[in-house]
Amino acid sequence: MDTILDPKRTVAELKELRGFSADENGAQRVAFTPLWVEVRKWLQGKLVGLPVETHTDAAGNFWVTLPGESDRALLIGGHMDSVPNGGWLDGCLNVLAGLEVLRRINAQYQGKPPVTLRLVDWADEEGARFGKSLFGSSACSGNLDLDEARGLKDREGISLLDALKAVGIDLDRAKDCGHELESAAAYLELHIEQGPVLLDLDLPLGTVLGTYGVERHAITFHGQAAHSGSTPMNRRKDAFLAAGKMSQEIYRIADRHGGVCTIGSCATRPGIVTSVVEECRITLDQRHLDADALARMLAEARESSEEFAREGNVTVSWDRIWHIQPILFDRDLIGLCDEAVAKTGAKPHRLPSGPLHDAAEVARAGVPTIMMFVQSLHGISHNKIEDTREKHLEQCVAALDHLAEKTMHWIATKQPRSG
Numbered sequence: 001m002d003t004i005l006d007p008k009r010t011v012a013e014l015k016e017l018r019g020f021s022a023d024e025n026g027a028q029r030v031a032f033t034p035l036w037v038e039v040r041k042w043l044q045g046k047l048v049g050l051p052v053e054t055h056t057d058a059a060g061n062f063w064v065t066l067p068g069e070s071d072r073a074l075l076i077g078g079h080m081d082s083v084p085n086g087g088w089l090d091g092c093l094n095v096l097a098g099l100e101v102l103r104r105i106n107a108q109y110q111g112k113p114p115v116t117l118r119l120v121d122w123a124d125e126e127g128a129r130f131g132k133s134l135f136g137s138s139a140c141s142g143n144l145d146l147d148e149a150r151g152l153k154d155r156e157g158i159s160l161l162d163a164l165k166a167v168g169i170d171l172d173r174a175k176d177c178g179h180e181l182e183s184a185a186a187y188l189e190l191h192i193e194q195g196p197v198l199l200d201l202d203l204p205l206g207t208v209l210g211t212y213g214v215e216r217h218a219i220t221f222h223g224q225a226a227h228s229g230s231t232p233m234n235r236r237k238d239a240f241l242a243a244g245k246m247s248q249e250i251y252r253i254a255d256r257h258g259g260v261c262t263i264g265s266c267a268t269r270p271g272i273v274t275s276v277v278e279e280c281r282i283t284l285d286q287r288h289l290d291a292d293a294l295a296r297m298l299a300e301a302r303e304s305s306e307e308f309a310r311e312g313n314v315t316v317s318w319d320r321i322w323h324i325q326p327i328l329f330d331r332d333l334i335g336l337c338d339e340a341v342a343k344t345g346a347k348p349h350r351l352p353s354g355p356l357h358d359a360a361e362v363a364r365a366g367v368p369t370i371m372m373f374v375q376s377l378h379g380i381s382h383n384k385i386e387d388t389r390e391k392h393l394e395q396c397v398a399a400l401d402h403l404a405e406k407t408m409h410w411i412a413t414k415q416p417r418s419g
């Protein structure tokens, strides 16, 4: 009998995948490479015998469709691509767990579920080669910046345009895949947590509330270079002194608002041992799930930088590098995800996602979206040591399955008929 879910099969398939797509340094399923193409073929092979339609869209996303009573579609997504030397679960767990859910639904409903079920393997989620993540999903959501994409090159100088051409994708037409979302009624994505929150709470699963909004800025303090021996301490315009105060202040700011703040780089000029620092440039990355709180964190960082500049008799200037609004997942689906987690015997827990995911792009396109996280054993991702306990892997497949079932009925009751 094939009508029951078999989470052990997912674990076995993940190991089978690792067997031919990883080496001693980790997973090597980098998007648009020959190995990635081979992984896609392997995935296609897993669908033999299922009454599904498959195709690759204009942006290289791979779609598997099991038609249901209604055209309204429940989407389950993930990404088979990895960073170089990546983990064995990031992205492909989502797809293979989704495949197992599809098998169960197909068997239970004799090939005709109440709503259409679609599995999607997004192209180049990681952006490892061209430095731009969420390629396939942002093409689909309409947010992909084509002008920017045309200018992208990898380390060898190969353009994204040519790399895509080699696998049969025309960059200029990539956004044509937007129509794939027209029938989408909900989107589910399971993912390994890429941090230690669930691990520290000793919980196997979590409901993701949304992805953090991000404010990323370069802050430059301008002082005056002066000889380190002849300049008395009270006569200095030390750009580093002001910048250094920021490093402590951002911890207080993050603490007050419950977000995260990082000073990721610091460069000084002239940068020699015998000179007071004339110019100090630091970068600040601030993230929060709440847009107002994020705005307050940014405002407070600005005010403090100006205060520290005044105190040190230097000046300060700010340049925005990048920003994105927080993306909140669907309220109903958050509730259903909690229920699905509880149904496996785990305690429900809600948490934000620090990193962006394909799910964020789907949510931006207006599709009700939810993500579920499974505990990461070391709290580490994008590394060959990435791992999750097998019993948690099995549990997350079961939880995704419960969530899919609940969401199918949610779609059916919410949108009983559509044209």
Ligand SMILES: [Zn+2]
Pocket (backbone or CB within 6 Å): 079, 090, 091, 125, 191
């Ligand atoms: Zn991922």
